[in-house]
Amino acid sequence: MRVVLRTLVVFALSAVVGGSYVAANDDFDVTLRDAQAKIVKIHGAGGYRGLEAYQSGFLFSADGYILTVWSYVLDTDYITAVLDDGRKFDAKLAAADPRLELAVLKIDETDLPHFKLSPPVEADVGARVLALSNLYGIAAGDEPASVLHGIVSAKTRLSARRGVFETPYDGPVYVLDAMTNNPGAAGGALVDYQGRLLGMLGKELRHAQSNLWLNFAIPTAEIAPTAEAIRAGTYVRKTAEERKEKPANPLTLDLLGLVLVPDVLERTPPFVDATILGSPAAAADIRPDDMVLFVNDRLTQSCRAVRAELEYVHRADPVKLTILRKQELIELTLRAAPQSSPTAEALR
């Protein structure tokens, strides 16, 4: 058991560094135990083909409202919530928000230990955190939830790169260096060392291109309004359609008069092949062998990415292109030519 040894080493070191503090403080045990008491083990649909029939959740009101992730586990009439003390309840699905991928469950009980959603507590990068969940479904009955420790690795938005993470949620997240991306952990609580709720552990998510799993949590401030609205009965179901859509009339390479090299590879480097005489690209002095590196400050790693990125730009709007020419970066702002440019048409 190398693991045991290492962990002991870490704490032996802490003891040395900490010196006289060690004996004085047992608050941490109490804090953690209190936080565990608010975690709910949720059982529902699944249990076949590698889909686990369990996930985690946490209480956010004394009268039995539970926050968790929206998933197939809840896609059944029989959802069971098992509390920290082992009591088992039939849970009702109060409502779900597909955009945030969260769901609120309700059990009939009062005086329950719970996390406070407001005012939301925030953590900075480097903050030590604890992730409480029933990962791998290890805890059963009155067994407390499992605890992982780690730090906030980064704060970022999942949408920082298009198509990298396939999730409807595109808001800010805490990226963690604790391995929370495991079956059953989603819906668990991320807390600080004082036991305050920082966020909800996210669903299993992998990087669309590298296949790497991401450990993340959605901050309390992002989920609190919806959760509170559901609890108050004022929630109006939002749909994914509210997300920013592509314009109906997007910009195209043709409209800019830009011809890229033939797109023959999965990642053909976006080299310029030619510009059309009299076009905005020609007027901006874009030249053959220039490479289009960024479109509106978004990296374009291939010809395909340039085309895809232009789809997000309305053809009436200006577009900022960052061009690599030899070893020099050049920034240009282009605007599409009037719709029926005779020159462009004639040359096509």
Add this chain to the structure above:
Amino acid sequence: MIRLRREWRGCRGQACVTTTQRHGRASAAMAPIGALLFFACGAAPPAELTVREQAAFRAAAAVAAPSVVSIETVGGLDTVGEVLVGTGPSSGVVVSDDGYIVSSTFNFAHRPASIIVVLPDGSRHPARLVARDESRKLVLLKIDAPAKLPVPAVATESEIAVGQWCTAVGRTFEPTQTNVSVGIVSAVHRIWGRALQTDAKISPANYGGALVDLQGRVLGVLVPLSPDHRSDVAGVEWYDSGIGFAVTLEHVNAVLPRLKAGETLKAGVIGVHFKGTNVYADSPLVLKCRAGSPAYDAGIRNGDLFTVVAGRPVEYQAQVMEQLQSRYAGDVVAITVVRGGETKQFDVTLVDALTPYRRPFFGLLAERTVGSGDGATITYVYQNSPAAEAGLRPGDVVVKFQDVAVRSRDELRSAAADVDPGETAKLEFVRDGRPQSVELTAAEETDVIPADVPLPQPPDVAKDDEPAAVKPLKIKVAEFKNEADLFVPPGYRDDVPHGVVVLLHPQGGFADRAIVDRWRERCRTANLLLLVPKAAAEQWAPTDLAFLKKAIDRTAESYRVDAARTAAIGYEEGGVVAVRAAAALRERIRAVAGVNFVPAGFNAENEPQFPTSFFFVRAGDFGQAARARAAGEQLRNLHFPVVERELPKDADDWNDAASVELLRWLVSLDRI
């Protein structure tokens, strides 16, 4: 209190490869278990210490942050080997203020068309790749720096202590923000002395970034490494597992001048093989020092015992490996050896690759015996061979080769293997009780199968009396689902080593008794053991090789097995397995034959102690003949003897003529 209720299987160790196995390696479970134990121990960290440590981690990351940059790439391949390569971004560490940045080769495995470095202030700068360190998997990039870049402070190797806190700093989620992970230094001198190890979470999110100590000094540059594999993406399977590696910045700085000069640094080799396979227990006694290798050119010879390498006393092979594998091609290493009670010292200049070995051919077969005798008795002389030209004849007993006494076929083969084709060797032999001596000029290895190679006399046993004819012996190994049938020829004698045919069935073809029967007859004729393993599942899998190894070992425990004449023979997919088995089990398998398959993937070199021969048959309307031919040509370029035969369309196996030729090939695998 938390109890562990069942065995843990890890988190996402397997991710990043295209197969999406859900739960990966056990090693990856370390983080959760560690965390659980922390709670189970009841030793909670005091609040004030927690806060102070947290502040220290942050401060450390902040000190190093200005020297950690983000790197974007454009264009390039999708996959490298079987690994789907991400499109970044990745991290880098400033190593000199005029714009040099070091990163991990992982981020450049896909050969991007263009590289952009994003500095912490968000400014973008085109970069060029100056050089690679292929041994430690680093790249050096250069940008035209707008101003002097901040070079981080170095934590020297002598200061690094196992157990100390460290923070991994990358810059991949946001160009203006670092991403951090905290851990401890788990070990130093890992991967044969190339890197230090940490339990901070190391992944493509911070490869190329910095591992920093609590003062913010850089311990090393984060890289994926694997003790067994060398590719750009090896070691990635351990991402986020608690096993991460960093090349010390002290080392990077030491090789920086070479990298800046554009030199590609490669791992160095000296060209010796030691006796024994347990590198931690066996002493570094040279079994083979190949002619033309750096070690040979420096004066090291077979039988030398290494005692000191680069000033360090060595007792085990692993200690030699640690000294050598951490060095580069071009480095000079002082090696002290003991030879016949005498101590000698040599300066050996490492090279990145040895020239492919060319096996000599003298044109002899020698008597196969168990153990050593008075010499090696010649049983057959190839026509027009160097041996024939020198007048050697069957019955002559070779007693010395190049002034070294030989007492058996194996000793003669081993001694003969050291002579380069074209070189002359002195051979002493006894004929009619009189010692004689000849000089032979070694020829190139041959793929000729002479028609007059003597086949063993069919045994004088009635077929029905064979005990093995009734029932094969079943070989099962406890931890494997596989099983194997072993057929022992009726002519089996315990005082003679026997060749083995390992027959590998095509996909789902174990039940094809016709093929097995044909091979039983052939092995009966040629007096060979026949081992017929079965894949664990419908298809052959890499894990079946481990069973194959055990099955061959089991056979060798009970019967006299001649490793020099052990051949893996496969049909279609079984042929591919045969090639892989021969590459993986070189001590056990010395030949590959097969029908209708592409013999690609023999990723092993031609080596003096492991001669390997190939015999490929293409029959019927095999659709991939062109690829198979090309793969055979590649083996020939590595100087392996390759026999290829095209059979008529209606033949689905070796026909009678080809079958006899195949048997002759099998009995002449131990040619000298």
